[in-house]
Amino acid sequence: MITGMPPYDPSAFPPFAVTVDLVVLTVRRHALCALVVRRGEPPFQGRWALPGGFVRADEDLAAAAARELAEETGLYAHDPAAPAPGNGAHLEQLATYGDPERDPRMRVVSVAHLVLAPDLPAPRAGGDANSVRWAPVEELLKKENGLAREEEQPAQLAFDHDRILADGVERARSKIEYSSLATAFCPPEFTVGELRRVYEAVWGVALDPRNFHRKVTGTPGFLVPAGGTTTRQGGRPAQLFRAGGATLLNPPMLRPEV
Amino acid sequence: MITGMPPYDPSAFPPFAVTVDLVVLTVRRHALCALVVRRGEPPFQGRWALPGGFVRADEDLAAAAARELAEETGLYAHDPAAPAPGNGAHLEQLATYGDPERDPRMRVVSVAHLVLAPDLPAPRAGGDANSVRWAPVEELLKKENGLAREEEQPAQLAFDHDRILADGVERARSKIEYSSLATAFCPPEFTVGELRRVYEAVWGVALDPRNFHRKVTGTPGFLVPAGGTTTRQGGRPAQLFRAGGATLLNPPMLRPEV
DNA sequence: GATCATAGTCGTCTGCCTGACGATAAACAC
DNA sequence: GTGTTTATCGTCAGGCAGACGACTATGATC
Numbered sequence A, B: 001m002i003t004g005m006p007p008y009d010p011s012a013f014p015p016f017a018v019t020v021d022l023v024v025l026t027v028r029r030h031a032l033c034a035l036v037v038r039r040g041e042p043p044f045q046g047r048w049a050l051p052g053g054f055v056r057a058d059e060d061l062a063a064a065a066a067r068e069l070a071e072e073t074g075l076y077a078h079d080p081a082a083p084a085p086g087n088g089a090h091l092e093q094l095a096t097y098g099d100p101e102r103d104p105r106m107r108v109v110s111v112a113h114l115v116l117a118p119d120l121p122a123p124r125a126g127g128d129a130n131s132v133r134w135a136p137v138e139e140l141l142k143k144e145n146g147l148a149r150e151e152e153q154p155a156q157l158a159f160d161h162d163r164i165l166a167d168g169v170e171r172a173r174s175k176i177e178y179s180s181l182a183t184a185f186c187p188p189e190f191t192v193g194e195l196r197r198v199y200e201a202v203w204g205v206a207l208d209p210r211n212f213h214r215k216v217t218g219t220p221g222f223l224v225p226a227g228g229t230t231t232r233q234g235g236r237p238a239q240l241f242r243a244g245g246a247t248l249l250n251p252p253m254l255r256p257e258v
Numbered sequence C: 001g002a003t004c005a006t007a008g009t010c011g012t013c014t015g016c017c018t019g020a021c022g023a024t025a026a027a028c029a030c
Numbered sequence D: 001g002t003g004t005t006t007a008t009c010g011t012c013a014g015g016c017a018g019a020c021g022a023c024t025a026t027g028a029t030c
Helices: A061-073 A161-178 A181-185 A192-203 A209-218 B061-073 B161-178 B180-185 B192-203 B209-218
Strands: A017-028 A031-038 A052-054 A089-097 A108-116 A132-136 A223-230 A238-243 B017-028 B031-038 B052-054 B089-097 B108-116 B132-136 B223-230 B238-243
Touching: A017 A061, A017 A089, A017 A161, A017 A181, A017 A192, A031 A061, A031 A161, A031 A192, A052 A061, A061 A089, A061 A108, A089 A161, A089 A181, A089 B089, A108 A161, A108 A181, A108 B108, A161 A181, A161 A192, A181 A192, A192 A209, A192 A238, B017 B061, B017 B089, B017 B161, B017 B180, B017 B192, B031 B061, B031 B161, B031 B192, B052 B061, B061 B089, B061 B108, B089 B161, B089 B180, B108 B161, B108 B180, B161 B180, B161 B192, B180 B192, B192 B209, B192 B238
Parallel strands: A017 A108, B017 B108
Antiparallel strands: A017 A031, A017 A052, A031 A132, A089 A108, A223 A238, B017 B031, B017 B052, B031 B132, B089 B108, B223 B238
């Protein structure tokens, strides 16, 4: 903010609180999982929610999202505009949620961000290991689909976080179709099979290993050989790859019909 | 906002102003055009800017965008969630811009929205006909591409509106690939040729009329015959169509290689 | 050590879609 | 009528995706 200019008449606009909320996704044990934290205070005390927090006075939105991510998970996101060499997570703005009643305390506009991260050893809580976890999105979004069974219904997320999560998952599902973003779920070096399992977990479908292999190895710039092999998945040793320079896949990966 | 809950400690967060900015696009005379308004006061007095304004205290973000749209153009947008029967424009959230220095007066977070509208008789200004116009986006974004010639350089848009406009145009370009949104640029009844000219204007390419015709008439749910013909484009009479129920095109329209 | 299970990799075949383009049809202008 | 414009139908070849067979290379098990 530049000074030396007459400020707005404070009565001309209502004051808002602006927050960032994070949809942090990863693939663990063949399932797409989201990071959720337990709320320690009202409203929605004890319920699970997406991580997030206030944007500071002199902080960009993306910077606020990256800061919250680091504070709550220890993950470092690289700016997509300037991808860092280190293995940071992918971070992008998702959408903004500003229903006047989304927070009962006051008017809060939340700029949601989407983070795609490789599977991590442990979701290092910011001190409290019991208040943060990876939850399968299928479980979190269960009551959205079909009829909710009354018994053992996982509590809905706080605020409008169910909707934010659903939007983030949908964004991830569609974005791995036409971009190389699925590699953001993988470690720096990975096999074709591991990449395929990412697609299968995110889309919730089974893919033909042979056609998948032909497709990803045939798309120029998607994968570059890293030079070694691994047997960490069992079976015949698989070639290791690194993410190539291409970000947009043309033609795209095809999500099988429903 | 629900009352009866302790409000936030006002010192716990910085106050923001929240605005909506609109990227309103249409196709006029074979060119993709955006709605811009002339700023009457500093900063950026006299410069062109995207229409927009403050979000009110009890107003949803989409409602604020629709209100600003109606105030500045007389257009009515239908909520994509509940598409009205009338010929309203398509409105969707685009992205949120919150750089601390984007407005020199104070911290303003702007939630940009994208509006796609059919060609309108005249951009009815909100009383001041000289302060609002349709400008070809090619002209508005000219200095972004290539080297800017010093002479006769169109003034850049105010604030970060160049970037917002570029993002909106890119969203429109990519979204007509895989959705039926191009029909939002057409009147309620239109011909295949008119729809093709929309694609050509938005993408800035020439398309083969025969292959385009085969593609759009062969995609189920994209177009439904309206029953008549028209010669308003000259030449042989063309069948009139209405937008079909399909919103997602599968397989998508293919934008020719660059 | 033979066998089995697992996963990876290479090929083949067929159908569909697309791009290139020829040909015909129906209006208007002269 | 002739030419021009736009619309619409058809044909053909190339490319890609889905289905699926075949082979390879490892670890596990007997």
